[in-house]
Amino acid sequence: MKKFAILLAMTASVFLSGCSKESSETAQTQAPAQQPAPAQPAAADPHAGMAAHPAMGSPGAEAAAPPAAPQHQGKVVKVTHAAGYTYLQLDMSGREVWVASAPVNVKAGDTVAWAGGAVMQNFTSKSLRRTFDEITFVETVSVVN
Template sequence: MFKTLPIAILIASLTWLAPSAVHAEETYPDNEGIVSSVIDTDSYTYMELENGDKKFWIAAPSTKVAKGDHIRFVENMRMRNFTSKALNRTFYEVIFVTSTQVKVKQ
């Protein structure tokens, strides 16, 4: 009994601490995300964004961005199974955007 009591207390304390120990990924409005990768071509900048547990690609007119930037964008259209000839790559889905803005950290 004495050997199992400390284990039971440990399990109970871990269960009690778990919600505060693990923070949920931050989510933003649908037209925002954090840049996780960037690919530049002559006319477009492709950005993989993360928003909470979602990852998605956007394509914007050539833009200076860096990994970790918080981006807000204006959506123009979504294309599925889009093949970029410049990259010789097919994206499951790309959101083409008319403009992007890097949000300044406060």
């Protein structure tokens, strides 16, 4: 018990001495901050002469537009809306193509255009209960009539 009391007294004295040092250190560090800093000469740009990152361009320069994805067009043969998608059967110069996009108002006979997309082979649509040999999922299609 006597050892515990000594240990407790030593621990308390360490904490108390730490608190008094902290307040005196805080006062010392705050004093210089109140004084105005001496004027420093302007530093040279450490990045001067370095080429800009290609994606960023140089400061102040206009960013170049990304290259446009190839534009595709087709004539709508059939439209089916299901599960948050619009499925379009298209005729592209005599070739049957299926495209799925975000819901869009189109009708058979319209000509639509799209860019990019992800091609899926043997895709099974549970909502339509059918498998497409090949279908392209795109963000959006637009009517170009």
